[in-house]
Amino acid sequence: MEKTCIDALPLTMNSSEKQEIVCIFGTGDFGRSLGLKMLQCGYSIVFGSRNPQKNNLLPNGAEVLSYSEAAKKSDIIIIAIHREHYDFLTELTEVLNGKILVDISNNLKINQYPESNAEYLAQLVPGAHVVKAFNTISAWALQSGALDASRQVFVCGNDSKAKQRVMDIVRNLGLTPMDQGSLTAAKEIEKYPLQLFPMWKFPFYLSAVLCIFLFFYCVIRDVIYPYVYEKKDNTFRMAISIPNRVFPITALTLLALVYLPGVIAAILQLYRGTKYRRFPDWLDHWMLCRKQLGLLALGFAFLHVLYTLVIPIRYYVRWRLGNLTVTQAILKKENPFSTSSAWLSDSYVALGILGFFLFVLLGITSLPSVSNAVNWREFRFVQSKLGYLTLILCTAHTLVYGGKRFLSPSNLKWYLPAAYVLGLIIPCTVLVIKFVLIMPCVDNTLTRIRQGWERNSKH
Numbered sequence: 001m002e003k004t005c006i007d008a009l010p011l012t013m014n015s016s017e018k019q020e021i022v023c024i025f026g027t028g029d030f031g032r033s034l035g036l037k038m039l040q041c042g043y044s045i046v047f048g049s050r051n052p053q054k055n056n057l058l059p060n061g062a063e064v065l066s067y068s069e070a071a072k073k074s075d076i077i078i079i080a081i082h083r084e085h086y087d088f089l090t091e092l093t094e095v096l097n098g099k100i101l102v103d104i105s106n107n108l109k110i111n112q113y114p115e116s117n118a119e120y121l122a123q124l125v126p127g128a129h130v131v132k133a134f135n136t137i138s139a140w141a142l143q144s145g146a147l148d149a150s151r152q153v154f155v156c157g158n159d160s161k162a163k164q165r166v167m168d169i170v171r172n173l174g175l176t177p178m179d180q181g182s183l184t185a186a187k188e189i190e191k192y193p194l195q196l197f198p199m200w201k202f203p204f205y206l207s208a209v210l211c212i213f214l215f216f217y218c219v220i221r222d223v224i225y226p227y228v229y230e231k232k233d234n235t236f237r238m239a240i241s242i243p244n245r246v247f248p249i250t251a252l253t254l255l256a257l258v259y260l261p262g263v264i265a266a267i268l269q270l271y272r273g274t275k276y277r278r279f280p281d282w283l284d285h286w287m288l289c290r291k292q293l294g295l296l297a298l299g300f301a302f303l304h305v306l307y308t309l310v311i312p313i314r315y316y317v318r319w320r321l322g323n324l325t326v327t328q329a330i331l332k333k334e335n336p337f338s339t340s341s342a343w344l345s346d347s348y349v350a351l352g353i354l355g356f357f358l359f360v361l362l363g364i365t366s367l368p369s370v371s372n373a374v375n376w377r378e379f380r381f382v383q384s385k386l387g388y389l390t391l392i393l394c395t396a397h398t399l400v401y402g403g404k405r406f407l408s409p410s411n412l413k414w415y416l417p418a419a420y421v422l423g424l425i426i427p428c429t430v431l432v433i434k435f436v437l438i439m440p441c442v443d444n445t446l447t448r449i450r451q452g453w454e455r456n457s458k459h
Helices: 029-040 067-071 083-096 117-124 139-144 160-172 183-189 201-230 243-272 281-288 290-309 315-331 339-365 376-405 419-423 425-437 440-450
Strands: 021-025 044-048 063-065 076-079 100-103 129-132 152-157 176-179
Touching (some): 044 067, 076 083, 117 129, 339 376, 376 419
Parallel strands (some): 021 076
16 A cells, blocks of 8 residues: 655554554654654654663654664664764674665765765675665755755665665655666765755856956946046946946846857757767856856846836936936026937837846746746747847847947947947847848758758768
């Protein structure tokens, strides 16, 4: 009979159904949490401890014995202790012979030891069947039954029957087992909890470099240049004005960099005439980071929106509008209304709103809860078709912002163009190349290559 688990209340089992006994070596936080969870799911738990009489924090219903006595009670033993304390297991070799040992340990840093903890345990107790599991689940998730915690449990081991029994326990606890193969996979599994945003490092560093470069570029143009030639103190611009130029340019550049690797990959496939050659490692890593680049781009776009909304309450803006109003009143004149300027202004705002809306839509569909609810074609339509539309709208938003000043020589300061001109280089390049790639003569060839056709194939 398959067991089911309810987090809040322990299960009551029929007297005719025998409870499976599981032994847990170790009475620390994780051992206690796992023991409580297993008791709630109908298992009978016996703890192995070096001091059985001093454990008062264990869940009610669990038995506490010495290591050797506890090991005799079950053929499944969960080792909930640190690797540096494994030595005592050599004294229990005869008792542990033929039993299933579940290693749940983690290290303090990646590659701390030459072999994985599970492989080390298998060397210490060669007669046991060692299985790696539970190291990616936290004690907090087990105690609270939190739905927002990770439910995946990576499992590996050399004995298929032992591994299957452990995976059955994982399922009965309401978790999802993920078979990773033989025990050699344990080293990789033990790295998972120690990785700190592995796919975010490149996007974070790239974003930081872009922001720092653009910030100092704008400082040179908007702060240092006026001070040198006009002795004007524009340092106050470093708080709102300059960041509000840096953030949208960074957002647009990062969005373009989401789609640039796909364009480069298409060019490589066309050049090689086949899809059966690996991309360079840097391109592979870049393509794997596209989701993170897109989410960071969305974050910078949010900052741009927030900074734009606070512009009317800035002191400098209120002072400038007040002076302009007083001057016009004294001179009894007004600026004539310009239809072309109104069109440019409204178009700029409209393109920004539409681009930001699609930007948010892209971010929402990248969430696992949303992406899992759509099929591959729907996901590809949103991320590819609407993604390029977002890039077009945001690029047009920046182009319209430049307006008549875009190519004006008077806009240069120390021969440096405005920052938004730099921000258009990568997006425009991506859009131009993409336009070439979707032309029928090119797209048909690329489609055939991606379906398996090879230019130099003999078959």
